[in-house]
Amino acid sequence: MKGPWFARNLRKWAKAYIEDRDNLPVHLYGSSATSRIDDEGFAAEIQLHLQSIGKFIRALDIVHYLSDPEVQKRHGLKKTVSLATAQRWMKKLGYRWKKEPKGQYSDGHEREDVVYYRQHIFLPAWANLQSRMRIWEHNNVNIEEIRSHTTRRVVVWFHDESTFYANDRRKLRWVHIAEGAVPQPKGEGASIMVAHFISADYGWLQSPDGKETARILFKAGKNRDGYYTSEEILKHTKQAMDILDKYYPDDEHVFVFDNATTHVKRADDALSARKMPKAPSQGWGVEVTVTNDDGQPLYGPNGKPMKRKVPMAPGRLHDGCLQPLYFPEGHLKAGWFKGMGQILEERGYDKEWVRKLRAQCGKNFNCLPGARDCCCRRVLFNEPDFVNVESRLETFCRERDFSVLFLPKFHCKLNFIEQCWGFAKRVYCHYPPSSKEVDLERNVITALDSVPLESHQETGEVLTKVYLALYILIILEMALISIILLVRKMMLDNRCFS
Incomplete structure (x- = not known):
């Protein structure tokens, strides 16, 4: 035209x-x-x-x-x-009028801290566990390869949540030419969230007879069951540990969670230099939300969660001794927070140098890249006890002799439970549609139970090999770098000798 x-x-x-x-x-x-x-x-x-x-x-x-x-x-x-x-x-100019392209992952998976965690913490930890895991024959996942074990066998349990919707049904089918149009329901309909653990060894985490299960059905929403917080994660993990202690005590169990904030949340009084004042301060503490016995927040007359201040937990000096962050009884400022300056001096830093050091760089803690001693806050951030603070989940599991491993950030799809969610949802979409929550719950449970154990083992075996291959590549890369540096040093030495 x-x-x-x-x-x-x-x-x-x-x-x-x-x-x-x-x-x-x-x-x-x-x-x-x-x-x-x-x-x-x-x-x-x-x-x-x-x-x-x-x-x-x-x-x-x-x-x-x-x-x-x-x-x-x-x-x-x-x-x-x-x-x-x-x-x-x-x-x-290269523009086209169309929908914005969507990607599966965020570019953050190549961020420096994410790469370091993946290469130096997650993959080495997985390689260390892999030698004690079950493996199956390549052509038949029902037959386990015989391996000698001098220690307890390791069973890895992957955790995740997924939401099923009432109106999530098949959209394509054979439609007769005489069939008229039918009004479609608006929105996704009623929803139910499932939180579960799964392993390649036993499938879904439950007792051998299936009567006790770690499956949680949660109706998320403000006017329903609320939201799946860190408190809910701890309760769910406790339920899982109780079942494993009762029915699978001979195995060593490792829980794998994604790097969500609800999973890696630290204790309210955990060490953090983020808001510490440099000088001694009376009444300084960590502001936490007031909760009831069930861990639910309490609200004030204004409708906002009630807050209170609690003392920060003590640090740990380089020799392993505890370092209280508040002046003891009998001190002129008993009960006062010591301040970052005093804390650094007690750790052996020069008193005059600490006094000249500013509290932090800029209003937004904008230190230069690579800086380690530009301000009090940065120095404390790099102290070992401030860096290696456990999450609540890690501490909770360690007290009962269970291990926790977090997937690298932006790598949640490495969790093979995602394949099981997909299998269950494909089955779920074939059930008759219903807006009743009773039918929704029954259909979800039936769909989850339909996932065969063989699919867990196949996916788990492939994932284990991928992790191990990545770890081998890291070792080869580090060896190659070492060889290059050694050759370069020899060349420089020969040049200097000549």
Whole structure:
């Protein structure tokens, strides 16, 4: 379809032909015309202007930009372009009118701290456990390979949550030509969240007869069961540990959680230099939410959660001794918080140097990259006891001789329970639709029970091999770097000797 300009010309040509039968429009075959957008400098300026606007740009932005007299003077324009021209230029600049592309993962999985945790903590820990895990024959997952074990066998339990919706049903099917349209329900409907543990050894975490299970059905929402907080995670983990202690006491159990904030949450009084004052302070403590016996927050008359202050837990000196952060009884400032300056002095830092050191860099703790002693807060952040603070979940499990391993951030899909959720949801979508929560709960449980143990073992075996392969690659990479550094040193030594 042509635009308004072509329509005006047709009208003009038609009137001219009616008045003079010899006045025919001439088409200049073989002639070429170049567009202004083909000028690289002009196109780059338009592109730069569009980038300065942000994500949601329009072709009309080009029209408005070229309406500026200064822009017209700079490029020799007498007027701006039409909207149709601007739309054609958008295509030439590489833009397309379509839905925003979606990716599965965030780019943060290659962040420096994430890479370090994955390479130096998670994968080595997994490689250490792998030698004591069960493995199955490649062609038959029902047959376990015989391996000699001098210690207890390790069973890894993966934890995760998933939500099932009442209106989550099949959308494609054979529809008869005579079948009429049926109104579809709005929204996703009633929902139920499932939290569970699974292993390649035993499947879903439950007793051998299936009567006791670690499965949690949770109706998330403000006016329902609330939200799945860290308190709920601890209760769920306790339920899992009780079952394992009762029915599987001969195995060594390891829980694997993703790196969600509810999982890695530290104790309320855990060490943190984030808000510490540098000088001694009376009444300083950690502000925590007041909760009832069930761990639920208590609310004040204003509708907001009630808060109270508690003392921060003591630190640990380099020799392993505890370091109280508050002055003891009998001191002139008994009960006062010591302040970062005093804490650093007790750790052996020079008194004069600490006094000259500022509390933190800038209002937002903006230390230069790689800095370690630029301010009191940064020095404390790098102290071993401040760095290696356990999460509540780790402490809770360690007290009962269970281990915890967190997946690297942004790597939640490495959790093979995701494949089991997918299997269960595929089965769930075939059940008759119902908005009743009783039917929803029954369908969810039936779908989860339909996941066969063989699929757990196949997926777990593949995942174990992937983890081990990554760890081997890390070792090879470190060996290669060491060889390169050694060769470089030998070359320098030979050059100096010559």
